[in-house]
Amino acid sequence: QVQLVESGGGLVQPGGSLRLSCAASGIIFGLYAMGWYRQAPGKQRELVATITSGDTTNYADSVKGRFTISRDNAKNTVYLQMNSLKPEDTAVYYCNAAFNGRIYWGQGTQVTVSS
Numbered sequence: 058q059v060q061l062v063e064s065g066g067g068l069v070q071p072g073g074s075l076r077l078s079c080a081a082s083g084i085i086f087g088l089y090a091m092g093w094y095r096q097a098p099g100k101q102r103e104l105v106a107t108i109t110s111g112d113t114t115n116y117a118d119s120v121k122g123r124f125t126i127s128r129d130n131a132k133n134t135v136y137l138q139m140n141s142l143k144p145e146d147t148a149v150y151y152c153n154a155a156f157n158g159r160i161y162w163g164q165g166t167q168v169t170v171s172s
Contacts, residue, residue, distance in 0.1 A: 059083035059161045061152045066166030069142055073170070077137040079152030079163055089156040091128055091135040095148035095168075102151065106137060110156075119145075142170045 065077040077093065092107035106126035107115045114126055125138040135152065147170050152163035 059154075061154060061161055061163035063150065063152050063163045063166040066150060066168045068169045068171065070172050071142060071144060071170055073142050074138070074140045075142065075168060077139065077150055077152075077166060077168075079135045079137075081133045081135070081152075081154060084154060084156075084161070086133040086154075087130045089154040091126075092153040092155070093126060093135075093137045094151045094153055095146075096151070096165075097145075097148040100148075105150070107153075108135065139168070142168075144170050146170050 060082045062080045063077060065075060067075060069075050088110055090107060090109045093105040094102050095105050096102040105117055105120055106124055108126045108128050116124060123141045128135045147168060149165040149167050151165045154161045
């Protein structure tokens with residue numbers, strides 16, 4: 058059974074930082090491209106950042122220079138370091154794993170940026 062379990066969300070003030078983690082099980086983690094997506098209330102889910110099995114990264118323009126995605130294949134975990142957070146970053150953040158047509162999602166973790 059495939060599981061993606063996100064953690065690290067919470068309430069943070071504007072300008073603050075959070076690090077999200079996503080622990081995967083039930084997949085050969087090193088084969089999968091991993092990603093973070095987010096969905097704000099009333100909006101569609103959008104891509105935040107992705108990292109391939111070869112460590113190539115891609116970011117949404119809105120987070121470039123502020124967020125960093127990384128992976129630790131030994132721990133089957135992908136991370137999202139979020140710095141200089143803004144109120145518009147408030148959303149539920151979802152972890153995604155994709156390989157050869159197989160796509161899996163985590164349950165999401167809430168990030169709220171507010172003073």
